[in-house]
Amino acid sequence: MDSSTLFGIATMAYILAMIIYIVYLAFKKPQIGIVATTVTVIGFITQTFAILLRWKEFSEIGKMGILRAAPFTNLYESLVFFVWCLILGYLIIEFKYKNRSFGAFITPIAGLALAFIDLTGVDKDIHPLVPALQSNWLLAHVMMSFIAYSTFALAFGTALMYLILKTEKRTEPSYIFWTVTMGIFIVVLGAMGLDYLTYKVAIKNPDVLIKSFLFKASFFSNSTALSLLSWIVAIAFIFLLWRYGYVLKKVIASFSLSPETLEEITYKSIAIGFPIFTLGGLIFGAIWADQAWGVYWSWDPKETWSLISWFAYAFFLHSRLLRGWKGKKIAIVAVVGFVMVIFTYLGVNLLLSGLHSYGSME
Amino acid sequence: MEKEKNKGFIDRIWDFFSSIRLAIVVFASLALTSIIGTVLEQNADPERNIRLLAKLFGGSAAPSLFNIFDSLGFMDMYHSWWFVTILMFFAANLIICSIDRLPKILKVVREPIKPLPEDRFKGFGIKKELVLNGGPEKTKGMVSDTIKKVMGFNPYEVKEESGYQLYSQKGNYTRLGVYITHFSILVILLGAVIGIFFGFKGFLNLPEGKTYLVAFSRTSSMAQTQEFERILNAVEVSAGNLQNASKLLGIDENSLRTMMRKFGIFPLGFGIRCDMFNVDFYGKSDMPKAYRSWLSVIKDGKEVMKKTIEVNEPLKYEGITFYQSSYGLVPGGVENGIFRFRATSKDGKPEEINQRFGSTFTLPGTNLTAKIEDFSPALGFDQATSKPFTYAKQMNNPAVFINFFENGNRKFGGWILKRYPETWALPDGYTLEFLDLWGSQYTGLQVRKDPGVWIVYFGCIAMAVGLFIAFFMSHRRIWVKLIDERNNTHVIIGASANKNKQAFERKVDKLVSHLTKTKEGGK
Numbered sequence: 103m104d105s106s107t108l109f110g111i112a113t114m115a116y117i118l119a120m121i122i123y124i125v126y127l128a129f130k131k132p133q134i135g136i137v138a139t140t141v142t143v144i145g146f147i148t149q150t151f152a153i154l155l156r157w158k159e160f161s162e163i164g165k166m167g168i169l170r171a172a173p174f175t176n177l178y179e180s181l182v183f184f185v186w187c188l189i190l191g192y193l194i195i196e197f198k199y200k201n202r203s204f205g206a207f208i209t210p211i212a213g214l215a216l217a218f219i220d221l222t223g224v225d226k227d228i229h230p231l232v233p234a235l236q237s238n239w240l241l242a243h244v245m246m247s248f249i250a251y252s253t254f255a256l257a258f259g260t261a262l263m264y265l266i267l268k269t270e271k272r273t274e275p276s277y278i279f280w281t282v283t284m285g286i287f288i289v290v291l292g293a294m295g296l297d298y299l300t301y302k303v304a305i306k307n308p309d310v311l312i313k314s315f316l317f318k319a320s321f322f323s324n325s326t327a328l329s330l331l332s333w334i335v336a337i338a339f340i341f342l343l344w345r346y347g348y349v350l351k352k353v354i355a356s357f358s359l360s361p362e363t364l365e366e367i368t369y370k371s372i373a374i375g376f377p378i379f380t381l382g383g384l385i386f387g388a389i390w391a392d393q394a395w396g397v398y399w400s401w402d403p404k405e406t407w408s409l410i411s412w413f414a415y416a417f418f419l420h421s422r423l424l425r426g427w428k429g430k431k432i433a434i435v436a437v438v439g440f441v442m443v444i445f446t447y448l449g450v451n452l453l454l455s456g457l458h459s460y461g462s463m464e
Numbered sequence: 465m466e467k468e469k470n471k472g473f474i475d476r477i478w479d480f481f482s483s484i485r486l487a488i489v490v491f492a493s494l495a496l497t498s499i500i501g502t503v504l505e506q507n508a509d510p511e512r513n514i515r516l517l518a519k520l521f522g523g524s525a526a527p528s529l530f531n532i533f534d535s536l537g538f539m540d541m542y543h544s545w546w547f548v549t550i551l552m553f554f555a556a557n558l559i560i561c562s563i564d565r566l567p568k569i570l571k572v573v574r575e576p577i578k579p580l581p582e583d584r585f586k587g588f589g590i591k592k593e594l595v596l597n598g599g600p601e602k603t604k605g606m607v608s609d610t611i612k613k614v615m616g617f618n619p620y621e622v623k624e625e626s627g628y629q630l631y632s633q634k635g636n637y638t639r640l641g642v643y644i645t646h647f648s649i650l651v652i653l654l655g656a657v658i659g660i661f662f663g664f665k666g667f668l669n670l671p672e673g674k675t676y677l678v679a680f681s682r683t684s685s686m687a688q689t690q691e692f693e694r695i696l697n698a699v700e701v702s703a704g705n706l707q708n709a710s711k712l713l714g715i716d717e718n719s720l721r722t723m724m725r726k727f728g729i730f731p732l733g734f735g736i737r738c739d740m741f742n743v744d745f746y747g748k749s750d751m752p753k754a755y756r757s758w759l760s761v762i763k764d765g766k767e768v769m770k771k772t773i774e775v776n777e778p779l780k781y782e783g784i785t786f787y788q789s790s791y792g793l794v795p796g797g798v799e800n801g802i803f804r805f806r807a808t809s810k811d812g813k814p815e816e817i818n819q820r821f822g823s824t825f826t827l828p829g830t831n832l833t834a835k836i837e838d839f840s841p842a843l844g845f846d847q848a849t850s851k852p853f854t855y856a857k858q859m860n861n862p863a864v865f866i867n868f869f870e871n872g873n874r875k876f877g878g879w880i881l882k883r884y885p886e887t888w889a890l891p892d893g894y895t896l897e898f899l900d901l902w903g904s905q906y907t908g909l910q911v912r913k914d915p916g917v918w919i920v921y922f923g924c925i926a927m928a929v930g931l932f933i934a935f936f937m938s939h940r941r942i943w944v945k946l947i948d949e950r951n952n953t954h955v956i957i958g959a960s961a962n963k964n965k966q967a968f969e970r971k972v973d974k975l976v977s978h979l980t981k982t983k984e985g986g987k
Contacts, residue, residue, distance in 0.1 A: 233775040377931035385924045396787040396912040403502040413495040
């Protein structure tokens with residue numbers, strides 16, 4: 103059995119777990135909840151083995167030793183590891199707070215992310231390392247960055263749920279914020295899905311898809327009518343989400359998650375993620391850059407965006423100490439922080455260029 | 465009167481600089497301006513950013529937008545006066561906030577824990593009560609031992625009117641974690657400033673076989689003038705000795721140094737020579753595996769150090785570090801380079817042959833002569849026609865075309881490829897291995913001197929330690945009041961933790977359950 107079969111099993115397990123978690127939410131039978139958790143754990147264990155197996159496969163191909171064969175070197179592998187961390191984080195929360203409702207949110211993210219990797223045909227082959235990545239810092243830097251990213255993702259989820267629960271009126275800025283943010287998220291994902299369906303024949307990998315075809319099937323279409331229609335649909339969707347967002351509130355209110363618990367999970371996730379991100383992401387990254395390129399800080403886009411995310415979370419941690427900055431305002435900062443993280447991870451590589459595209463030698 | 469007013473003003477400035485509100489404004493403004501700096505390409509050709517702006521805002525607005533952004537310093541914004549000013553506000557905020565709060569915190573940290581008056585027990589987040597058999601005189605030893613065993617605290621004991629009080633604290637110094645973190649940021653900024661003022665960042669494109677005594681700043685190539693060349697020559701002739709070089713130029717040493725700085729020439733104080741450069745590929749693919757430069761350091765005419773550097777494996781000498789950063793072909797490299805071969809007859813020993821382009825040489829041990837006719841840095845064969853062509857500018861697949869003659873008559877000939885041993889074979893078991901076209905490539909080195917880097921590293925370590933303390937450790941205190949109630953002990957526990965209260969409360973719960981157990985055991 104090779105690693106991709108195991109990854110397939112893990113994907114199926116997460117999607118199955120998602121369905122069971124939703125059934126659990128509907129019927130609130132503890133037995134169903136236990137089954138959901140068991141399936142998630144099985145998926146997690148399978149994924150763990152898959153990662154270890156890929157590590158082994160990588161070290162056999164690369165022949166550079168175990169430390170330099172960590173399977174976190176490209177988009178595919180890092181997404182897989184991100185999902186793994188996310189599920190681990192979720193299982194810890196489920197165990198600590200004895201509440202399974204959150205699972206219905208996390209397992210779909212995990213399952214869909216893995217399925218998305220399969221569908222879009224992200225390059226899954228094992229490639230030997232380019233010279234810039236041949237360093238022992240790779241393991242520590244990437245691993246810690248992704249552990250931090252997944253804690254931020256959890257905080258994002260809980261902060262968003264907190265906002266949904268806490269907002270009352272449609273005219274309230276926090277309500278407008280979460281509906282519009284969520285709307286843009288879904289619209290962007292949908293438009294990218296459309297790009298993929300339209301151009302999947304023409305592209306070789308997702309980098310090309312995003313670099314050359316981003317929103318070409320919708321907003322930036324060559325046909326004016328199509329582009330106009332896309333904008334209208336997008337705005338109408340966001341409007342509808344804003345108009346009927348309270349339905350989501352009812353759904354989440356039925357999860358028996360108190361806003362206080364959500365706020366606490368948000369804070370704790372960030373309190374764990376922030377030091378890990380500072381050390382593994384920023385400091386180890388700087389030391390590695392210093393060894394590889396002779397500059398520990400060069401303001402290249404990847405570095406700068408990590409710093410921007412870092413400032414966003416520093417903002418979050420300090421704003422808690424300010425009077426009058428409780429609850430909704432802080433939750434907004436946590437949501438914005440994760441948007442910055444997504445951009446650091448994907449946006450910089452795909453939309454901006456810099457040292458981190460490892461292209462300086464080619 | 466005047467004085468009072470002044471003091472109020474200074475106080476207000478002090479409050480402004482020590483406030484968390486300023487910290488938040490600084491975070492937000494650094495983050496937001498940095499975003500612009502990642503979209504606009506920094507220190508780039510104006511053309512590129514005008515094109516970018518045209519994409520975003522339309523072609524007609526782009527040039528004037530560029531001028532506005534340019535005059536505001538956005539094209540090199542991380543070094544612009546206003547960005548540096550925000551960083552200075554950041555530093556001032558950290559310093560003054562620390563001066564403002566540190567004395568109070570230090571007092572809390574240093575002060576030994578005191579017993580608590582009765583009425584203060586009411587206000588605790590963690591508060592437990594229970595009754596033990598026997599008076600406080602009897603139970604206090606057991607309670608103290610249990611606190612030590614379960615929680616790891618070593619409590620003090622004081623006699624009170626109604627009985628005893630046990631109290632203890634742990635991790636009082638962890639309150640300093642935040643300040644260590646803040647301090648570390650200042651240390652990192654200091655290290656960066658030292659690096660800017662006392663170090664340099666340069667580059668050097670060093671051809672194989674050449675020795676350089678200087679490195680160049682990124683902008684120096686644009687400033688090449690006659691004067692620039694004269695200085696370079698003088699430095700080279702005087703073997704890097706700036707005193708001699710200044711005599712040659714007829715100026716004093718200090719003004720030579722100033723001019724060199726102006727032109728972006730950094731004297732190394734020693735010579736650096738590239739003995740060879742090579743790219744390793746994975747198998748037969750064109751995926752680079754390693755970029756390697758064989759470097760030598762020459763000091764006062766003597767070779768003092770030799771090292772093979774790679775990406776992630778720099779060379780360091782006298783505080784200057786050389787990093788593998790790029791490579792390329794030297795103009796005229798084919799004509800001036802040396803073709804290196806290793807010839808081995810069927811059962812003879814290998815012999816190295818060095819020749820120039822177009823030259824004719826005899827193969828040792830045979831009566832064959834060989835002539836180097838052609839060279840390609842990256843030879844490929846067209847799939848349809850099998851015609852050879854050069855598919856890349858770099859040395860991806862170096863190949864040399866050689867014709868072999870016997871008594872003046874061409875016998876055979878063909879391409880010999882460095883990466884393909886099967887092309888080395890000649891008839892009769894003879895092999896002619898193409899080793900290298902030496903002298904045709906340069907290695908691109910990043911050259912850096914940064915005396916501040918150790919301060920930055922120290923700051924990083926301090927930050928890691930500070931953050932660990934600030935987020936994962938807490939100041940925990942516990943007070944236990946033992947009150948005599950008709951030969952039983954009424955135990956009141958008050959406890960507090962400045963972080964992660966739940967975890968500490970679980971510990972206190974454990975203490976309570978242990979105490980209850982001993983009580984039951986005693987029955």
